[in-house]
Amino acid sequence: MSQSPASAAHGAPAAPAPAAGGVEFTSGSIPRHLVRFAIPMLVGNALQTAYNIVNSIWVGNGLGTGALAAVTVSFPIFFLLMAISGGISQASSILAAQAYGARDHATVRRTLQNATLLNLAVAAGCLVAGHLGADWLLRRMQTPAEVFTLAHGYLQVFLWTTPFMFGLFQLASGLRAVGDSKTPLRFQGWALLATAALDPVLMFGWFGAPRLGLNGAAWATILTQGVALAALARHLLRSRSLVAPDLRGFRFDPAVCWLILKIGVPTMVQQGLVSVGMVVMISLVNGFGTIPAAAFGAAMRIDQFALLPAMTFSMAVSTLSGQNIGAGRFDRVPPVFWWGLVLSCSLTSVATGLAVLAPTWVLRLFTQDMAVLDAGIAYLRIVGPGYLLFTVMFIGTGVVNGAGHTVVTTGISLIGLWLVRLPLAAWLSARLGRVEGVWYGMLAGFAVGMVLSLLYYFSGRWRRPVLAQKP
Known part of the structure; x- marks a missing residue:
């Protein structure tokens, strides 16, 4: 049996078996692997798209065109944040998938640990920069005066989702790298359904909750994503997953971080x-x-x-x-x-x-x-x-x-x-x-x-x- 490129480059033989919780795609039926791996992601993406539509209906019909315009104005900023996190997560996922295929679990863990640290550091930077620059950004986007205050307040609250969003992206990408698309769906699906249910409660003050208007949608996202991140991290730690955010024995590796950034x-x-x-x-x-x-x-x-x-x-x-x-x-x-x-x-x-x-x-x-x-x-x-x-x-x-x-x-x-x-x-x-x-x-x-x-x-x-x- 020939050595893999990763193993050959590292001068070490491949590990004997895939890690628990992962799925190895280097053998077996390719169409079966593709279908089983893609379906949970397809369902998750469909849920996300459906949530975006439902949220637009709540905001537009319940809070008016001004609130809907405020969300629309804020969207490019959210998209930019997702692009930053997605770049780091995708890069670490690519490297982790190649290492996992080579059964080099030490490199998988080291790559994902450094990516988690990098993602959280970037999230903190985005959070601070967003709060300091929100006013300037909205003015540069020529936000109408009647929408500006609403959009500014919404952004100031929503930016606090950044560390949770970055953390969830990172863990989900790591899981997919080792062939697990079902676990991200479980936690992503729960978070989306909970957010969809909590949005109107906090926006309109149902069931005795405070009436927060448009900011209620932002608070709903913060709460549900924070809980989802904590629950997913706990699940991975308890199951001793290769992807678990366990920093014991962690060693910062500038070379790995540089490679992640080079790809991301x-x-x-x-x-x-x-x-x-x-x-x-x-x-x-x-x-x-x-x-x-x-x-x-x-x-x-x-x-x-x-x-x-x-x-x-x-x-x-x-x-x-x-x-x-x-x-x-x-x-x-x-x-x-x-x-x-x-x-x-x-x-x-x-x-x-x-x-x-x-x-x-x-x-x-x-x-x-x-x-x-x-x-x-x-x-x-x-x-x-x-x-x-x-x-x-x-x-x-x-x-x-x-x-x-x-x-x-x-x-x-x-x-x-x-x-x-x-x-x-x-x-x-x-x-x-x-x-x-x-x-x-x-x-x-x-x-x-x-x-x-x-x-x-x-x-x-x-x-x-690479x-x-x-x-």
């Missing part, structure tokens, strides 16, 4: 620029008036659900690829890619079919305005086929991410967005004089991203993995 920073940059790109895209749409803007808002809700299979199976493909690359089982990576493509495209094709063949039915879930419906139908019929292009792109980048080449996936994403989608959307919409030009720009961006992703995958350059090195 490109992801942070990508997500940050995607957030800015969405602001630019919304600005282009807003230039055509209220009807297209409302249609775009409704259609984006459909996009969220339609693209869930792509994002979920991309994470699954990344983990399976990472473990097999770490174990030196490069022969199993192409089947991971092809099965990921088949499974994700099968689900996405349902959403594409609904978007193209029954757009009115799905849009009526969000609006009854005929003018908005007509604009939304045009969007879905143009962009809907692009869901499949987006899915293919994400499966390809899933393999590339699994090898640790996040600079490449960042480049693919930014080329598709900043060099194709946005310029073409601006040019076509101006040339046509209609908002449909923006929709065609989006479709072209998906197509270019898919082509670049496939070109890099089939080039085989992902076979040079592995955590022992000192």
Whole structure:
């Protein structure tokens, strides 16, 4: 039996067996592994999306348009925080998956311990910077005066979720690296359901609770995420999981932290620029008036659900690829890619079919305005086929991410967005004089991203993995 790259690099033989609580993907049926691993993540992502919609309904209908606008204004800041935490968590997950595939459990633990410390340190920095800079940020975003006070107060409270959010992201990513997607779902699902139930209680003062208005939604998130983090950490410690946040014997390793940042920073940059790109895209749409803007808002809700299979199976493909690359089982990576493509495209094709063949039915879930419906139908019929292009792109980048080449996936994403989608959307919409030009720009961006992703995958350059090195 040949040594894995990780073991060979470390000059040590592989450990005899996977750790308790983990799932090894280096042997066995690939489609079965993908389905069993992806389904809990798909359910969790669907719950998160459903919660966002329910929360918008509570805020918009119960507190009014000002409160909904305050949440909307705050969203880019929340997205940036998630991008920062997600970058660190994803980087440590990539390294941990490769080490776990090589059965190098000491490197798995050392990587995740250092990532936890790094994530919490960054969370503390974001918390302080957010509180000090919230006023400046909101003014730079040209927040309307009637919304400013509400948004500022909401942000000041919500920022306290940062350490809990970063901690949960880190533990969930570590669990997925070792093949466990069910445990994160249990705790994530509980937290989302509890938050959805607690939101109206604290917002409207039900059952004798204080009436906190919009800030009640922030307090509900703080409470539930704090409890969820404590419960998950306790569960992992009691079960002696490889991922448990046990700092006994912990040794700060600058080399590991540097490698995490080297892999994670490109992801942070990508997500940050995607957030800015969405602001630019919304600005282009807003230039055509209220009807297209409302249609775009409704259609984006459909996009969220339609693209869930792509994002979920991309994470699954990344983990399976990472473990097999770490174990030196490069022969199993192409089947991971092809099965990921088949499974994700099968689900996405349902959403594409609904978007193209029954757009009115799905849009009526969000609006009854005929003018908005007509604009939304045009969007879905143009962009809907692009869901499949987006899915293919994400499966390809899933393999590339699994090898640790996040600079490449960042480049693919930014080329598709900043060099194709946005310029073409601006040019076509101006040339046509209609908002449909923006929709065609989006479709072209998906197509270019898919082509670049496939070109890099089939080039085989992902076979040079980024592995955590022992000192």
